[in-house]
Amino acid sequence: MSRYTILLGGELVRTPALDRQIAGTRFIAADSGIRHAETLGIVPELWVGDFDSAPPDLPDHLASVPTQKFPADKDSTDGELAVDIALEQGATALVLAGAFGGARADHAFLHLALALRLAEAGTEVLLTSGTQEGRPLLHRKTTVFDYSDGTLFSILGFSELTGLTVHGAKWPLEAVRVPFGSSLTMSNEVRGRLGVGLEQGRALLVAHPLTSKEG
Structure with missing residues (x-):
C-alpha cells in the first residue's frame, strides 16, 4: 500500500x-x-x-x-x-x-x-x-472503529441514508432511514466497540477522539 x-x-x-x-x-x-x-x-x-x-x-x-x-x-x-x-x-x-x-x-x-x-x-x-477525524462510510459495508468509550462522534449525511445501523454507541440505531439534513445522527458517544453499517447513501463519520472521558 x-x-x-x-x-x-x-x-x-x-x-x-x-x-x-x-x-x-x-x-x-x-x-x-x-x-x-x-x-x-x-x-x-x-x-x-x-x-x-x-x-x-x-x-x-x-x-x-x-x-x-x-x-x-x-x-x-x-x-x-x-x-x-x-x-x-x-x-x-x-x-x-x-x-x-x-x-x-x-x-x-x-x-x-x-x-x-x-x-x-x-x-x-x-x-x-x-x-477531530473524518472517515467515509461506504454503503453495503459495516465499518468498525477503534475509539475509546465516551468519544464524541457524528454521522454527516450527504444524501438521504437508508439502512443505517450503529452499534457500540450511547444511542444505537438499527437499519433506520435518515432524511437528508436530519440531525438524528449528531453528537453520539462511543460505548464499547463502535460499528456503523449503511445500506444506501453517502455519509461520513466525524469523531473527536480527544473528547474521550478517558482523556
Whole structure:
C-alpha cells in the first residue's frame, strides 16, 4: 500500500495519534499547508499550488522544497491538485491533514465531499485536524472503529441514508432511514466497540477522539 499525507490549509494540532497515522507516509503540501510541515517535523517531497496563500519567511529547509506551480485561474483547488498528484504517483491511501477549519469553509466542505468520492473509487481516506477525524462510510459495508468509550462522534449525511445501523454507541440505531439534513445522527458517544453499517447513501463519520472521558 502506498500511503500519502496531503498537508492542507485548515487547522492542525500535532497529537500522538496523528504521529502514528502519518508515520511512514510520503508528504505533499498544498499551498498554505506547507506551514504544517514545521509542526509535524517533516519535509514534504513536493509543494504544489498557485501559492497565493504561501506563508512568508519559511525556514530554508522548507523554502527549498521542490514546487509545482499552477495558475491562479484554475478549475481545481490546490488541495485537489495535490491529491491528484499523489494518486498519479500510485497512492492507495491518503491522510488529508488540515482538512477541517481554517479561513475557508468552502474548502473544508470540499475536503469532506472529495473524501467521499475518493473512498467510493477505492482509495482509503482519513481526514484529520489532529483533534477531530473524518472517515467515509461506504454503503453495503459495516465499518468498525477503534475509539475509546465516551468519544464524541457524528454521522454527516450527504444524501438521504437508508439502512443505517450503529452499534457500540450511547444511542444505537438499527437499519433506520435518515432524511437528508436530519440531525438524528449528531453528537453520539462511543460505548464499547463502535460499528456503523449503511445500506444506501453517502455519509461520513466525524469523531473527536480527544473528547474521550478517558482523556
